[in-house]
Amino acid sequence: MTTGTQAQTVTVRVPGKINLGLSVGPLREDGYHELSTIYHAVSLYDTVTVQPADDWSVHVTGPWGEHVPTDDSNLALVAARTLAKRRARRAKVDPVRIDIDKHIPVAGGMAGGSADAAATLVGCREVWGLDHLENDLLEMLGASLGSDIPFLLHGGTAMGSGRGEQVTSVLARGELHWVLWAGEGLSLSTPQVYAECDRLRAEGGVTPGAPEPSGALMTALRRMDTDEVAAALHNDLQEAAISLEPVLAEALSAGLDLGARAGIVSGSGPTVAFLVGSQTEAIDLSVGLAANGPTGDIERAVGPAPGAQIVHQRSNPEPPRSRPDTDRPGPLGPVIG
Ligand SMILES: C[C@](O)(CO)[C@H](O)COP(=O)(O)OP(=O)(O)OC[C@H]1O[C@@H](n2ccc(N)nc2=O)[C@H](O)[C@@H]1O
Numbered sequence: 402m403t404t405g406t407q408a409q410t411v412t413v414r415v416p417g418k419i420n421l422g423l424s425v426g427p428l429r430e431d432g433y434h435e436l437s438t439i440y441h442a443v444s445l446y447d448t449v450t451v452q453p454a455d456d457w458s459v460h461v462t463g464p465w466g467e468h469v470p471t472d473d474s475n476l477a478l479v480a481a482r483t484l485a486k487r488r489a490r491r492a493k494v495d496p497v498r499i500d501i502d503k504h505i506p507v508a509g510g511m512a513g514g515s516a517d518a519a520a521t522l523v524g525c526r527e528v529w530g531l532d533h534l535e536n537d538l539l540e541m542l543g544a545s546l547g548s549d550i551p552f553l554l555h556g557g558t559a560m561g562s563g564r565g566e567q568v569t570s571v572l573a574r575g576e577l578h579w580v581l582w583a584g585e586g587l588s589l590s591t592p593q594v595y596a597e598c599d600r601l602r603a604e605g606g607v608t609p610g611a612p613e614p615s616g617a618l619m620t621a622l623r624r625m626d627t628d629e630v631a632a633a634l635h636n637d638l639q640e641a642a643i644s645l646e647p648v649l650a651e652a653l654s655a656g657l658d659l660g661a662r663a664g665i666v667s668g669s670g671p672t673v674a675f676l677v678g679s680q681t682e683a684i685d686l687s688v689g690l691a692a693n694g695p696t697g698d699i700e701r702a703v704g705p706a707p708g709a710q711i712v713h714q715r716s717n718p719e720p721p722r723s724r725p726d727t728d729r730p731g732p733l734g735p736v737i738g
Pocket residue numbers: 420423432433434435436438510512515546547548549550563564565591592595668669
């Protein structure tokens with residue numbers, strides 16, 4: 402960490418996530434569903450650069466850049482402004498320019514917007530010299546912006562409960578190899594997929610109980626046996642995602658026919674994650690899917706990956722503006738409230 406007394410340009414790398422298990426409980430009064438999930442961060446990263454600027458702005462490049470809004474609705478900008486507003490109780494903070502190199506599929510169920518928000522919180526903490534702002538406070542702030550954000554700060558493989566914002570590490574040794582298929586032109590809205598899940602349950606006369614973590618999945622992860630993990634993958638939102646985008650069923654069976662150990666819709670979809678046994682199997686499956694699967698972008702990834710972390714920082718050439726002592730970063734106090 403730096404002292405925070407000099408303006409800096411900070412670059413943060415943040416992974417996308419898949420859900421190895423996603424058990425969805427009943428709809429709560431606040432409009433969220435109670436969840437029990439096993440999050441797994443994978444090595445498909447967005448890179449977010451934050452630097453002080455005269456005005457707030459966000460700029461997006463990369464393979465998925467054109468699908469991302471650059472107005473005030475961008476989740477990275479929302480995160481930066483929210484942290485600034487909380488911070489403004491104590492002192493003024495400068496606006497920032499945010500640059501996102503976008504590789505995580507947009508509206509794909511891999512929490513790309515949440516990832517950028519998490520990366521921005523980490524970047525702004527450094528740029529604004531908020532060294533005393535502990536990770537758990539950052540996670541609390543992230544949770545107020547989106548249920549997946551605390552996990553993108555945390556990374557690795559972890560259990561999510563509540564509406565997904567309460568995160569605890571899970572014991573998982575070794576690596577899992579994945580092939581990710583993002584169908585061309587496909588996107589799904591998260592609230593719509595949850596609503597479709599409720600509709601299908603009501604139609605089938607199913608009343609969900611309290612969501613529970615899967616013992617079989619936890620055991621498989623502890624042993625890190627690929628076939629055991631493959632057998633234990635489960636997503637309660639998969640049927641709803643397929644109901645809204647039937648091509649997902651085609652993609653899933655194409656991957657299985659081509660040798661994947663298992664396939665699962667990632668979160669609310671529509672990205673499909675295929676589990677394979679090695680890098681070689683991943684290459685074979687990618688080539689097979691590109692030739693014989695439904696049209697889409699195909700990426701290989703490994704998990705677990707670390708959460709949002711600084712990968713580069715540079716002091717800006719100009720000396721920092723002098724500020725009165727009262728303007729210096731002080732203890733933030735209760736950030737959430
Ligand atoms: C599908 C998952 O990615 C699985 O990890 C998450 O549950 C979605 O998390 P997220 O995109 O961060 O979602 P949020 O931004 O918190 O919520 C967006 C909307 O999704 C629905 N939502 C989200 C989380 C949850 N536990 N229950 C819900 O019903 C609600 O309609 C909510 O208004």
